[in-house]
Amino acid sequence: MDHGLETWRAFLHDSRKLVNATSPLQLSGRLTRINGLVMEASGLKLPLGSGCRIVVPGGGTVEAEVVGFHGEKIFLMPTDDVFGLAPGAQVLPVEPTQPQLIAGERIEPRRRASDRAKHLPMGDALLGRVVDGAGRPLDGLGPLDVKHTRSLQARPVNPLQRAPISRSLDVGIRAINALLTVGRGQRMGLFAGSGVGKSVLIGMMARYTAAEVIVVGLIGERGREVKEFIEHNLGPEGLARSVVIAAPADTSPLMRLQGASYATTVAEYFRDQGKQVLLIMDSLTRYAMAQREIALAIGEPPVTRGYPPSVFARLPALVERAGNGPEGGGSITAFYTVLAEGDDQQDPIADSARAILDGHIVLSRNLADQGHYPAIDIEQSISRAMHNLVKPAHFDVVRRFKQLFSRYQRSRDLIAVGAYQAGSDPILDQAVAYYPRLEAFLQQRIEESEPYESAVEKLEALFAGTS
Numbered sequence: 021m022d023h024g025l026e027t028w029r030a031f032l033h034d035s036r037k038l039v040n041a042t043s044p045l046q047l048s049g050r051l052t053r054i055n056g057l058v059m060e061a062s063g064l065k066l067p068l069g070s071g072c073r074i075v076v077p078g079g080g081t082v083e084a085e086v087v088g089f090h091g092e093k094i095f096l097m098p099t100d101d102v103f104g105l106a107p108g109a110q111v112l113p114v115e116p117t118q119p120q121l122i123a124g125e126r127i128e129p130r131r132r133a134s135d136r137a138k139h140l141p142m143g144d145a146l147l148g149r150v151v152d153g154a155g156r157p158l159d160g161l162g163p164l165d166v167k168h169t170r171s172l173q174a175r176p177v178n179p180l181q182r183a184p185i186s187r188s189l190d191v192g193i194r195a196i197n198a199l200l201t202v203g204r205g206q207r208m209g210l211f212a213g214s215g216v217g218k219s220v221l222i223g224m225m226a227r228y229t230a231a232e233v234i235v236v237g238l239i240g241e242r243g244r245e246v247k248e249f250i251e252h253n254l255g256p257e258g259l260a261r262s263v264v265i266a267a268p269a270d271t272s273p274l275m276r277l278q279g280a281s282y283a284t285t286v287a288e289y290f291r292d293q294g295k296q297v298l299l300i301m302d303s304l305t306r307y308a309m310a311q312r313e314i315a316l317a318i319g320e321p322p323v324t325r326g327y328p329p330s331v332f333a334r335l336p337a338l339v340e341r342a343g344n345g346p347e348g349g350g351s352i353t354a355f356y357t358v359l360a361e362g363d364d365q366q367d368p369i370a371d372s373a374r375a376i377l378d379g380h381i382v383l384s385r386n387l388a389d390q391g392h393y394p395a396i397d398i399e400q401s402i403s404r405a406m407h408n409l410v411k412p413a414h415f416d417v418v419r420r421f422k423q424l425f426s427r428y429q430r431s432r433d434l435i436a437v438g439a440y441q442a443g444s445d446p447i448l449d450q451a452v453a454y455y456p457r458l459e460a461f462l463q464q465r466i467e468e469s470e471p472y473e474s475a476v477e478k479l480e481a482l483f484a485g486t487s
Contacts, residue, residue, distance in 0.1 A: 046112070047064060047112075047113055048063065048064070048110050048111060048112050048113075049061045049062055049063030049064035049094075049110075049111040050062055050063055050108050050109070050110065050111060051074060051105065051106075051107065051108060051109040051110075051111055052093065052107070052108075054102065054105065055317075056317055057097060057098075057272075057273070057313065057314070057317040058087075058095050058096070058097060058317045058318055059074070059084065059095070059096040059097070059098065059102070059105075060093050060094070060095060060096070061074075061093065061094050061096055061111045062092060062093050062094075063111075064094060064111060064113060065094075066086050066094055066113055067086070068086055068087070068088070068089075069085065069086060069137055069138070069173070070085070070086045070113060070114070071083065071084070071085055071086075071113070071114035071138060072084045072085070072086065072096055072111050072112065072113055072114060073111075073112045073114055074096075074098075074105060074109050074110070074111050074112075075109055075110040075111075075112065076104045076105060076109065077104070077106050077109065078104070080104070081112075082098055082100045082101070082102055082105060083098065083099045083100050083114075083154075084096040084097060084098045084099065084111075085097055085099065085138075085274055087274075087314055087318055088318045088319075095318050096111070097272070097273070097274045097314055097317070098272055098274070099153075099154065099271075099272050099274050099275045099278070100272070137171045137172055137173040138171070138172050138173075138278075139169035139170060139171055139172070140154065140155040140169060140170065140172060140282055140285070141155040141164050141166040141168075141169055142166060142168050142169055142170040142285070142286065142289050143164075143165075143166035143167065143168055143289075145164055145165040145166045146164065146166070146263045146286060147233070147260070147261060147262070147263060148259055148260050148261075148262070148263075149161065149164065149263060149264070150246075150250060150264040150266060151164070151263075151264070151265055151266070151282075152265070152266055152267060152271075152275070152279070153265065153266075153267040153271065153275040153276065153278040153279030153282055154275070154278065154282075155282065158266060170285055170288075170289055171285075172278065172281040172282060172285055173281075174284070174285065174288055174341055176340075177340070177341070177343075177345075181346050182205070182343055182344045182345070182346070183205065183344040183345065183346060183347045183348070183349070183351070184344070184408070185203035185204065185205050185206050185344065185378075185405045185408060185409070186203065186408060186409070187203060187204045187409070188201050188202065188203055188204070188409045188410070188472060189202050189203060189204045189206075189229070189230060189231060189296070189298070189353050190228075190229060190230035190471055190472040191225045191228065191229050191230075191298075192224060192225060192227070192228020192229055192230075192469045192470060192471070193221070193224060193225060193228070193394065193464060193470065194461065194462075194464050194470035194475045194478070195394065195396050195398065195461070195462045195464070196381065196396070197470060197471075197472045197475035197476070198418070198461075198475040198476055198478070198479040199398055199418050199421060199422070199479070200379070200381060200396075200398075200401055200402070200403040200406065201403055201406045201409050201410055201472075202353060202379075202403060202405075203353070203405045203406075203408065203409045204296060204344065204351040204353055205342075205343045205344030205351040205352065205353060206343075206353055206354075206378045206379065206403070206405050207339055207342050207343060207353075207354045207356070207377050207378045208353075208354070208355050208356070208377060208378060208379050208380065208381060208403070209304070209355075209356050209357075209358050209373050209374060209377040209379070209380040209381070210222065210355055210356065210357040210358065210380075210381050210383070211357075211358045211360050211370060211373075211374075211380055211381065211382045211383065212357065212358075212359070212360075212382070212383035213359065213360065213383075213385055214359070215388070216383045216384070216385050216388040216395050217383060217388055217393055217394055217395055218302070218357055218383060219245065219248075219249055219253055219302070220253055220393070220394070220466060221383070221394050222236075222253070222300045222302060222355060222357065223249060223252070223253025223254050223255075223258070224253075224394075224464075224466060224469075225298070225300065225355065226253070226254050226258045226262060226298070226300060227254065227255055227257060227258040227469075228469040228470075229298050230296075230471075230472075231296045231297060231298035231353065232261070232290075232295045232296050232297070233261060233262075233263070233287075233290045233295050233296070233297045233298070234258065234261060234262040234263070234297075234298045234299075234300065235262070235263045235265070235283050235286050235287040235290070235297060235298070235299045235300070236249075236254070236262055236263070236264045236265070236283070236300045236301075236302075237265045237267075237279060237280055237282075237283030237284075237299070237300070237301040237302070238264065238265070238266045238267070238268070238279075238302055239267050239276050239279050239280050239283075239301060239302065239303060239306045239307050239310075240267065240268070240269050240276050240303065240305075240306025240307070240309065240310060241268055241269060241302060241303070241306065242268065242269060243268040243269070243270060245268075246264075246266045246268055250264060263283075263286050265279050265282050265283040265286065266279070267279030267280070269306070273309075273310035273311070273313040273314050274310075274314065276306060276307065276310040277307065277310050277311060277314070277334075280301060280307045280338060281338070283299065283301060284299065284301075284338060284341045284342065287299040287342065287352045287354075288341065288352070290350065291345050291349065291350035291351060291352050292345065292349070292350065293350060294349055294350045295350045296350060296351055296353070297350060297351065297352045297353070298352075298353050298354075298355070299342055299352050299353070299354040299355070300354075300355045300357075301354065301355070301356050301357065302357045303356070303357040303358060303359055304335070304339075304356040304357065304358050304369070304373055305357075305358055305359040305360070305369050305370075306359075307334075307335075307338065308327070308331050308334070308335060308369045311328075311330060311331045311334050312326070312327055312328060312331050315328035315330045315331065316328060324368045325366075325367075325368050327368055327369070331369075332368075332372050335369075335372055335373065335376060336376045339354070339356065339373075339376050339377065340376075342354035356373065356377065358370050358373045358380075378403070378404045378405050379401075379402050379403040379404045379405065379406075380401060380402065381396060381401045382396070382397040382400040382401050383395045383396060383397065384396075384397040384400075392459070392462070392463060393463060393464070393465075393466075394462075394463075394464060396462065398421075398422065398425060398462060399422065399425070399426050399429065406418075414476060414479075414480075417479055417480055417482075417483060418479070420483060421458065421479065421482070421483075423447070424447070424450055424451040424454050424455070424458065425451070425455070425458050427447055427448055427451040428448070428451040428452065428455045428458075431445075431448055431451075435452065454482070457482055458482070461478065461479070461482060
């Protein structure tokens with residue numbers, strides 16, 4: 021009985037702390053200007069990232085967030101539709117979400133600024149659900165049964181405390197498992213233009229991967245694609261162990277940024293539980309474009325092909341949150357799609373992503389036009405952590421595969437017109453003989469899954485009995 025009494029005393033003590041932390045006065049400001057995406061308000065002093073509610077005349081409110089300030093005025097960016105707002109509308113600050121009090125569980129003090137940022141629902145009940153960037157269900161399955169929330173602003177991870185990338189992750193794709201081996205905690209880029217099978221590939225990875233939890237962030241894509249991806253690409257078996265965060269193109273740029281942060285936060289939650297998480301974000305380019313819209317709207321100058329500096333500061337801040345946790349803990353293996361054609365070297369987002377990621381997989385339009393699926397350009401793709409994951413014998417076979425494949429591709433035109441004479445180049449002779457088998461190895465049907473061990477065995481079998 022004493023234990024129960026102490027539990028309730030602790031509960032009342034935590035309740036008292038929450039009440040004391042609440043301001044007894046309701047502050048408010050006034051809306052003074054709306055210029056495009058940016059709203060100006062006066063009469064309030066709020067830190068960056070704070071939430072606000074703007075009262076619509078006639079009832080209802082519009083959610084907004086502080087994105088900048090100038091003198092006594094603060095700049096707000098709406099997360100909802102601004103229809104119905106009038107000059108002088110009341111602006112009310114939203115107090116940071118207080119933790120839900122549960123008897124027997126002590127609340128943690130929120131001393132850091134990152135802990136006092138916006139909190140969204142978090143818990144195992146998110147598995148199998150589809151939510152928007154604010155944590156609201158989109159699947160019509162009722163409210164989320166979660167008791168806890170988590171800040172969208174994660175504390176930075178000490179890179180010296182991360183576990184090294186030493187174990188491979190089975191993604192179910194033959195070409196990736198055998199030739200571009202991905203490790204647990206690795207961050208890969210998926211570079212592709214429109215209509216080359218990007219969504220199909222990430223759907224196959226979500227269905228066939230050996231990861232325990234899959235988190236899918238659909239950022240800035242067409243709303244129609246969200247439903248198609250869930251029903252056709254992900255499927256019921258993939259959705260059962262997945263969390264889908266959808267912030268389509270018709271949402272505000274702030275909501276798209278928040279959706280990407282929410283997806284990463286959900287992945288961090290499951291990683292902290294010791295689980296192996298696969299994070300798929302489609303796409304990193306739309307995330308950068310959302311930040312560009314906000315930065316240009318508040319007056320930040322464009323410096324690199326129309327992109328302000330804050331865009332290139334946001335990208336590594338988001339990507340670095342993925343990866344391994346401490347030794348013996350969970351991991352986040354991340355795939356970020358980047359909208360860029362394979363031969364386009366002028367896109368600043370693609371260049372920046374290529375530099376901060378641990379490898380990239382390029383999807384070729386030429387291969388897609390030939391009916392080659394998945395359309396992975398094996399020559400332009402690389403996994404930077406592969407040498408720490410595979411044995412030297414496996415690496416030698418991969419090197420020989422790429423040598424023969426590349427040699428054939430360089431001489432393809434000569435072979436097609438009959439200008440090449442057999443016997444003049446022994447390596448090219450081998451490439452011509454092996455090419456049909458190499459091409460067949462790279463192709464895989466949508467409904468086909470290829471485990472890691474099986475993919476490596478098939479790769480070694482290609483060159484079995486040859487020097």
